[in-house]
Amino acid sequence: MANSLVLAVDLGGSKILTAVVNVKGEMLSRDHSITPAAKGPEAVIQAILESAERVLNQAGIAATELEAICIGAPGLSNPETGVVFASPHLPGWENVPLKHIIEDKMGVKTLIINDANAAALGEMYFGAAKGARDFIYITISTGIGGGIVIDGEIYAGPLGTAGEIGHMTIDTNGPKCNCGNNGCWETLASGTALTREARQRIAAGAKTSILEYTNGDINKVNAEIVHKAARQGDALAKELIAQVSYYFGVGLANLINIFNPELIVIGGGLSNIGDRLLEPAYKVAEERAYKVAFESVRFARAELGRNSGVIGAAAYAFREIGKAKGNVK
Ligand SMILES: [Zn+2]
Numbered sequence: 001m002a003n004s005l006v007l008a009v010d011l012g013g014s015k016i017l018t019a020v021v022n023v024k025g026e027m028l029s030r031d032h033s034i035t036p037a038a039k040g041p042e043a044v045i046q047a048i049l050e051s052a053e054r055v056l057n058q059a060g061i062a063a064t065e066l067e068a069i070c071i072g073a074p075g076l077s078n079p080e081t082g083v084v085f086a087s088p089h090l091p092g093w094e095n096v097p098l099k100h101i102i103e104d105k106m107g108v109k110t111l112i113i114n115d116a117n118a119a120a121l122g123e124m125y126f127g128a129a130k131g132a133r134d135f136i137y138i139t140i141s142t143g144i145g146g147g148i149v150i151d152g153e154i155y156a157g158p159l160g161t162a163g164e165i166g167h168m169t170i171d172t173n174g175p176k177c178n179c180g181n182n183g184c185w186e187t188l189a190s191g192t193a194l195t196r197e198a199r200q201r202i203a204a205g206a207k208t209s210i211l212e213y214t215n216g217d218i219n220k221v222n223a224e225i226v227h228k229a230a231r232q233g234d235a236l237a238k239e240l241i242a243q244v245s246y247y248f249g250v251g252l253a254n255l256i257n258i259f260n261p262e263l264i265v266i267g268g269g270l271s272n273i274g275d276r277l278l279e280p281a282y283k284v285a286e287e288r289a290y291k292v293a294f295e296s297v298r299f300a301r302a303e304l305g306r307n308s309g310v311i312g313a314a315a316y317a318f319r320e321i322g323k324a325k326g327n328v329k
Pocket of ligand 1: 184
């Protein structure tokens with residue numbers, strides 16, 4: 001196992017990140033490309049194959065030297081069969097047998113895992129959740145994704161679709177979600193929520209400096225801009241972040257009550273707002289969750305950053321190889 005290498009792919013709605021990774025979670029080579037999402041599954045798969053070739057060339061190895069390929073894919077997929085059922089950020093992806101297609105083209109054992117589940121494993125092996133057995137990984141960015149780890153294993157459910165924590169209903173009358181439901185957690189506590197609320201309040205005439213950061217263009221208002229304005233003391237920006245933070249805390253309380261996790265690891269772009277977003281959310285969770293359960297949970301920021309997807313996919317592959325060889329710890 002010492003020289004084991006896997007090719008890991010983080011397939012996102014806008015970017016494909018590919019890397020050759022060793023058992024220590026170190027990347028020997030890395031390739032970054034654009035996902036041709038609008039062109040449909042065939043074009044995206046072709047882009048993955050081209051990226052894989054570049055990254056193998058960079059590392060100076062042949063596909064035959066790989067132990068496995070692992071693709072972390074967004075949306076609903078079955079890790080057993082390697083079929084991607086549906087993916088809200090990848091148009092046209094319906095029941096795509098991604099595992100078989102890649103195995104056919106590359107001649108290497110291929111694994112498929114949900115991207116947030118991959119990130120959870122990455123944090124468990126190489127990041128903030130080292131040594132944890134029962135924890136929840138939350139990524140808060142455009143939406144909210146999650147990976148639930150119970151007794152050291154990802155809880156995926158019989159179809160492999162479990163862990164969609166961003167789609168727990170927080171407000172039955174809340175905003176419409178991409179999934180078709182109303183008031184899902186991610187419609188209230190994500191970057192998208194922050195952007196939507198900011199634009200609505202500005203359009204309704206709220207007093208704020210936010211537009212000064214976008215040359216007056218309301219369509220350029222996003223979570224990052226709101227955060228920037230909040231750092232400069234803008235009252236509306238601070239209020240909007242507080243609102244998102246409140247809803248984030250409500251969801252945390254639900255997770256703490258349901259799972260009694262020892263640790264919650266929080267990653268994703270919006271978590272970069274930091275204490276202004278997270279500290280008040282922990283307070284809300286404390287007020288709403290069972291006291292004993294809250295007192296036993298630790299919160300940590302994710303450590304793998306943008307590489308969480310690839311490193312996590314690699315961690316999953318090594319784990320599965322280990323299982324196959326009967327030497328996983
Ligand atoms: Zn939803």
